[in-house]
Amino acid sequence: MRHSQVVQLVKFTICFLTGRADPRLEWVLESLSQQSPFTDQISILCVDALGRQRPEDLMATRWPYERAPWISSIRVVSPKPCAWQGPYRLTDRDWWATANARNTALVYCQDDYLAFLDDRGHLGPRWLDAVRRGYRSRASVLAGSYDKLEGPPDARITSRDHRRLKCPEGKVNCGGGWLFGCTFALPLEWALAINGFEEGCDGLTGEDYIFGLMLANSGRRIDFVPDLFVLQDRQPGNESCKGSYACRDKGTSPADKSHAALRRFGSASRTEFTPDLRALRTRLAAGDAAPWALPDPDARDWFDQEPIRNMRP
DSSP: OOOOOOOOOEEEEEEEEEOSSOOOHHHHHHHHHTTOOTTEEEEEEEEETTOOOSGGGGOSSOOOGGGOTTEEEEEEEOOOOOSSSSTTOSSSSOBOOHHHHHHHHHHHOOSSEEEEEESSEEEOTTHHHHHHHHHHHOOSEEEEEEEEEESOTTSOEEEOOGGGGGOTTSOEEEOGGGOOTTEEEEEHHHHHHTTSSOGGGTTSSOHHHHHHHHHHHTTOOEEEEEEEEEEEEEOTTOSOGGGTSBOOOOSOTTSSHHHHHHHHHTTOSSOSSSOOHHHHHHHHHTTOSOOOOOOOTTOBOTTTOOBGGGOOO
8 A cells, every 4th residue: 555655844934135126036936936836835025125015016027926825925025224224324325234134034034944045036946945955954054056147138148156066966064154145045043043144244245154154153054055056147237236235345455344354253153233133023023013223323333433424435
């Protein structure tokens, strides 16, 4: 007598971050639909720095997500208030503030497993299988891989992720420095245990690999998984958010701010300048629709104590 195989339900959240005018959320939805997601329950949480409110606003061509039974919810939120970006910023223009946006996703996420994605990306054909394996095993943080498609339509160039050449067996244990923000997956609790992403990296970059280093410092295994792959399509005018968001590294290497951030935060196992994310989650769950504090108007850059309101690119 044959016994039917019990299929474990995979229930997780995709955290989709964007600050671009044309983020192409429909590419993610279409990619997922081609990977047999019908035994999954996937929530999609979009954190949009431009303040749009509907999933349709993040698509160039509307994708019929209402008719996808594997999408349990889809929601768009704005990043929580911060000194660097948005309506409560201290600076005279918006700056790079990706740690703040990623932490907003950690506050809103309701599932116990999550996968992060940058915008304007096509998922590799085995992306969902990689997340399923990570969801079921809970053995490691999954650091994904990516290629970038760049240049004008008549002269596209693909920049390859050469880390895949070092991974012939499907995955390899790696250091936290191999965790890049394009795509990665982990249990929510592991992210909360280190209090999320270091917001001391806002106004700069590097929040992703510093997050990986903190996870490794706290005892988490990091695996580089090439199947967790995304092809990022960077058309002219959409190559990088840095075209519209200021970003400044003060000083000259090796005494610059990015090296100082790596020394200060990369050896830690918990964030220093991030508000208590568990407390924010508790307040949000209790019905407080805006549980965050507004930026301190006298806040200063930790690197040189310059008032953030005086920062210039």
